[in-house]
Amino acid sequence: MARSDTEIESSAGTPDTVERLEQAAETHDRAQERVEEVGADALRDCRGIYSELWNLLESYDGRATGGGDFEAFMEFQGRVGTLTDDLPEDLPERDTFEEVDDFLQQRRLTEGDFEQAREMLSPVGDLVGRLDELDDARERYKKARTEANRRRDELSDRIDDLERLQRLGDADLDAPVExxxxxxxRYNDAVTEAFTEFRRNTPAREALAVIERAEAYPLVEFRSPPAELLTYVREHDAGTEPIPKLLEYADYSASKLDHYVDDAAALRSAVATRRTYLRRLDAEPVRIDWPPPSADALPWFCREYRSVVARFADESVVAGLREVRGLAERDDYERLRESAVARSELTESERERLASGAVEQELSTAREARAAIDDALETYSPL
Structure with missing residues (x-):
């Protein structure tokens, strides 16, 4: 059977990810061993002297040669001699530094001599380059671990999705979700009708005050009224009009509006610029989603919704919400909910993959891939 696109996606890159981490760890270990063969402190001392000597060669080349500046020539030889005097006995490549010093202490230097001195220093450059190799290897290793962790997170997300898909596939699609x-x-229809009447007939200052107080309930996702709009409806007589009337006023010309409100400019500034907000106010934030929340979450939604709904709806609507809250106490709530979620969310393609066993195979592949990365991350710990 051919592997599905999602199965390929689950495992793609995992062998490479583990291999890159293994290779980066081996490269780092070799670089570390090469440094330890000499000693990190000794190499750093050697690199310091090498860099200074190399910089002297670069700085005086052309000035301390041939018929150049005799004073520069003498200064150059003096600085080289000072640098190489009393070198530590155990300094790596100590003999090379002394040989370069002896070579440069000639009565006359040419550009070729400078080039030869650089060539004589090349073994030192190779040796101290081990420190740079170690730094590079360390960075590659850290990058490989970061990539492995990122890939592991991707696989974990994929596993979560596949496990959820399996749970939906196990749902009883014939369960009586009604x-x-x-x-x-019934509740959603009732609360929608109640809010429509509330919005249509309640003074805007009272309606918006209810929406503002809903901020105290995080699960009620009403967007808080803009401050300028609240101030306007509280301080002007037009605030006693319902929201549809304010929207109607906002469409009037300035001359016509003067006949209906005490401050046409204030209304246009506070209301006309918030038409979209006012038009979109509806009962959606206090409607129960379908499929509904989990049995643990549903009572919390109903509790917060009730605190808001009771401010604009009658007792029959609140009673309907209590009935919804009571659903969470049913022994078969989660079974019915899972069936509703499965009916709502499972696509035909997903059902076919579940039936064929493709999802189970993808899940197994993803778990194996994550386990391989887990093993590699445990084996190759952070530096």
Whole structure:
């Protein structure tokens, strides 16, 4: 059987990720061993002298040669001699530094001599380059671990998705979900009608005050009224008009508006610029989603919704919300909910993959890939 695109996606890159981490760890270990063969402190001392001597060669080349500046020539030889005097006995490549010093202490230097001195220093450059190799290897190793961790997170997300898909596939698609849907639909219809009447007939200052107080309930996702709009409806007589009337006023010309409100400019500034906000105010933030929340979450939603709904709806709507809250106490709530979620979210393609066993295979592949990365991350610990 051919592997699906999602199975390929689950495992793609995993062998490379582990291999790159292994190779980076081996490269780092070799570089570390090469440094330890000489000693990191000794190499750093050697690199310091090498750099200074190399810089002297670069700085005086052309000035301390041939018929150049005799004073520069003498200064150059003096600085080289000072640098190489009393070199530590155990300094790596000590003999090379002394040979370069002896070579440069001639009565006359040419550009070729400078070039030869650089060539004589090349073994030192190779030796101290081990420190740079170690630094590079360390960075590559850290990068490889970062990439492995990122890939592991991707696989974990994929595993979560596949496990959820499996749970949906196990749901009873013939379960009587109407036992949940009917009470929720009755409540949603009732609260929508109640809010429509509330918005249509309640003074804007009172309606917006209810929406503002809803901020105290995080699960009620009403967007808080703009401050300028709240100030306007509280301080002007037009605030006693319902929201549809304010929107109607906002469409009037300035001359016509003067006949209806005490401050046409204030209304246009506070209301006309917030038409979209006012038009979009509806009961959606206090409707119960379908499929509904989990049995643990549903009572919390209902509790917060009730605190807001009771401010604009009558007792029959609140009673409908209590009935919805009681659904969470049903022994079969989660079974019915899973069926509702499966019916709502499973695509035909996903159902086919579940039936064929492709999802199970993808999940196994993803778990194996994550386990391989886990093993590699445990084996090759952070530096």
């Amino acid at each position: 036992h949940l849907r009917d009470p929720i639909e």
